[in-house]
Amino acid sequence: MKTFISLAFASIFLATAAATTATAEPVAIINATLHTGGGAGTVERGTLVMDGAKITAVGAGVPIPDGATIIDAGGAEVTPGFMNPYTHLGIVEIEQEGSTDDSDSGEMPYKASLDIAPGLNPASVTIPVTRVKGVTRAASVPDFSKSIFAGQAALLTLGDGEDFAVTPRAAMHVTVSEGAKRLIGAGRGAVMAMLRQAFDDTRYYARNRSDFDNNRARATALDRLDLEALIPVVDGRMLLLVDARRASDIRNIIALATEQKLKVALVNAEEAWMVAGELAAAKIPVIIDPSDNLPNRFEALNATLQNAARLHEAGVAVAFFAGGEQLANNPRNVRQLAGIAVANGLPKDAAYAALTTVPAAIWGIAERYGTLEPGKDADAVIWDGDPLEVTSAPTHVFILGRPISLETRQTKLRDRYRDLSGGGPGIGYR
């Protein structure tokens, strides 16, 4: 009997131990300048307590739980982990190597129905490279191939092992820019007609599924799988992420979103500042690359470094991403881009929000991520300087309460080639 009990206890103990390795040990970061992003604002000489995957206490002089690992930040700045809400992280390893690119549906008929989640590679070397620079959350978005609909994006938590978490089908990506015209070989009128028809067909499909089962349904432009995928979009439950650049295209989308009660965010949006008041009134957020200031298309002639500042001033929620060729390999640079927005007039608090609370709200995870507040996911970064400064880097990164190794394939290459003395085959054994 006694033996039995202790065995029972032993098995309970083992189960607990397993659970403890799965959740993180309590950690208290003390003596920190906490950019909470919440109601407490910036807390000097503050303490941040993380227990398990959650933040449990934040403030000056909050109690530290027994057994917590204490990290003295020495006054260093601490922010939530940042979020880049528009990337190819984990779905493209090397942009120019098709064999490593799982971002689109190619020649296949999948349009809105494409779900990129199965293509995500948690072992991608781009993920550690990104998170050691303080980016702990990302959205990975599909690329366009044959349709104005690219498919469905996934939300990522960039933790290690089981802390690499994927929320599939988190948004529908569509384009109405010059890119859309090129994809379908038609003008803007056709693009907007196609979009309206897709939504109209989706509503018809949702009401008449049995007609489709019995081959009695009217003809629709999209296949059934695509219509199925669009139901949450027309219901206003799924984020519709719209690539739009020209002011007039943005106006078209504002009208459509308002009329059909869609949940819309814009991406690229170089000319968004020209319709900032309308965007603010329609409560449509934008995801921009703050360095995008070139008239590189006829639809972006009014691109400016002041896009972020002007949108913010008008009351538009602004988030940042790193565009150009940086979608897969350099999403980490979103932080520098936030600094550039500040250099061009954006208040610093708004820049932090653009890296945290705004993308969290756009992607519907604001209740659990984006601020340093009790109850929130414990994504936190200790910086060796100003968090937006190009010369700064994290000294500690926590994702879901767990410390992240600052080693990456890049730091390992660096260390392998740190000492060339001899220069011979010895390097290969490091």
Next chain:
Amino acid sequence: MQFKLTVSAALAAVVAMTEPGLAQFGGSAAGQRLANMPVDPYPSTYVPRSWPATAIVGATVHTGTGATIEHATVVMQGGKIVAVGPDVVVPEGTAIIDGTGKYVTPGIIDAHSHLGVGAEPTLASTSDVNEATDPNTAEVWAEHAIWPQDAAFVRSIAGGVTTQHILVGSANLFGGRTVVVKNVWSRTVQGMKFPGAKQGLKMACGENPKRVYGSNKRSPSTRMGNFAGYRAGWIKALEYQYEWDQFRAKQKKGDPDAKPPKIDLELETLSAALRGDILVQMHCYRADEMALVIDMAKEFGYRVTQFHHAVEAYKIRDLLARENICASVWADWWGFKMESFDGIEENAALLNAAGACPVIHSDSNVGIQRLNQEAAKAMAAGRRMGLNISDGDAIRWVTLNPAKSLDLDDRIGSLEPGKNADVVLWDGNPLSVYSRAEKVYIDGALTFDLNDPAMQYRSDFEVGQSDKEIVR
């Protein structure tokens, strides 16, 4: 005397583009024209704007040589730097700019730009980067495709860039001739050309040539094909030089049957590169390929001036230092193609520590606007791994080192008396994300002023169609 010297210099510049300049083509007018084709047929017409002598007083000055001087004064007069230091007496009549709390650097030099040849807006009609019709197009010249009205020029001067090296693309093994320009508004490319700067020969390693031609079932389709193509090109150029040598020898002997070889634009470029009159600027990512290129240069007796996009330069930094070849790198671009997969942030810093010549380049119409920040990132990465990199070192990577990589370090790249007064006044530490170029001087003339829209030039393209309110 002065006049005579000028005349003879001018004559020297217009002698035949073929090496000897002595070819006799008989009494034919066409022959005479062939014999007298100038070396620089589209010469620079750039004239510095006249501007009052100016002194920036009280700023922190990064001289570009690696040195930093606090509370220093920089005096510009007649287009030149006349004095730099903490105890400079400003000559009477000099305009004074208060630099207190601000920073001064030499004008930023981008060793790798495609502005004008790949112009805004990005359209097929404005893309003139690659003459991708043959792996050897040494005959084409970037300066024949630069559109001075590319709206990216004005944005790059807002980033403090005063000089840029504009290259043809990397589709070909021998891409063509590059050109150095000053970042000034001009109706013509001649009005931007840096007077007296050598042209470059753009060559490319690795993936691009073999992809472009291999996909069309042409050579090169492999790196083997790349090297076979380079070597065949150099051999043709040596044969060409040999034919001309033979001709000249016959001509010297008074041989009436001496017949000049055909002038070949492609081989003119390659011959000039072999002679060192044109600098070899080689796009090459991988360490192993750079090492092979260095041997090939020895095989044919030429010099590689600079490797561009040298993502793996850190792996052979000892070799690059020994061979005195500059390496143009990005701070943190990596992984967009297989040959860039081993990119690390410490590349420039490791090169610096090895005594090599790191250059931070852009290859981007966005990156060119913030080379100072890219240098800062690379510097910080080096410091984090324990290397001793000063602020002045980082500034040198975007000033004196790129000047050296264009063989212009006797004229630009540092703030030293006698050098061209290409000067940037920054509103804060240029190694900060928050700082911007406030005033940019080229040859002593104010060319961009952040706070004075009247001193910000605009491209013709933007007139009448982009919003005047835009601050770029």
